[in-house]
Amino acid sequence: MATRDLCHNIHPVRAISPAAARTDNTPFVSEIVDTKGYESLTFLLAAGDIADADATLTVLVEASDAANMAGAEAVPDKELIGTEAQAGLSFADDNKTRKIGYVGGKRYVRLTVTPANNTGNIFLAAIALLGHPRNAPTPNPPV
Template structure:
């Protein structure tokens, strides 16, 4: 593969689907990603309009070995690339992107974005990007 080939060495998966705006403090919980077959995982958060004038959004990354994350535990900072604080955002961060990487040894991971003081419209979506596959090229479209 060519050194500039990202296409064949990543797998993307739905994290948080685009949806109607949240107008309260309901958390956005990502799909659980299975990291089997990949050496790296990144979660990308996309904000749309964040209408409330004092809302904040915190990020939590959890991992575990159970496919339903019944054993979920908060990921230690040593297993994150970037910080949960840097992945978080506030009401003035309309139409921006944040990211947080996971390098831990557990198979399953999820991200939760929790609003506080949100009474306006908040649009949030997210996508998982898995990289460094043990087998390449990766499927297109992703499965």
């Protein structure tokens, strides 16, 4: 593998699928991400148009040892790379991206993005990017 090869050392997983605009304050809740076989996880958020002039989106990362997220707890700041506030968005962030990393020891992780003051449209999607695989290269296309 080439030394500049990132492709064979990451594994993207669908977190929040692209969908019709959210027109209320219903949270965007990601798929549960299984980190087995990987040493790092970064959530990548992509916002489209955020039509409401005072909408904000706050981020919460939760982790659990249970596949169904039973007993899930908010991830403490010391187990995050970046902050949940930095990963948040507002009405002024049309077509922007954000990221937040998880370095804790729990196997299962979930991202929740909660709008507030949203009476317009919000388009949002997210990818969970697993990295530092215990076995490389990772498959392409991802499975």
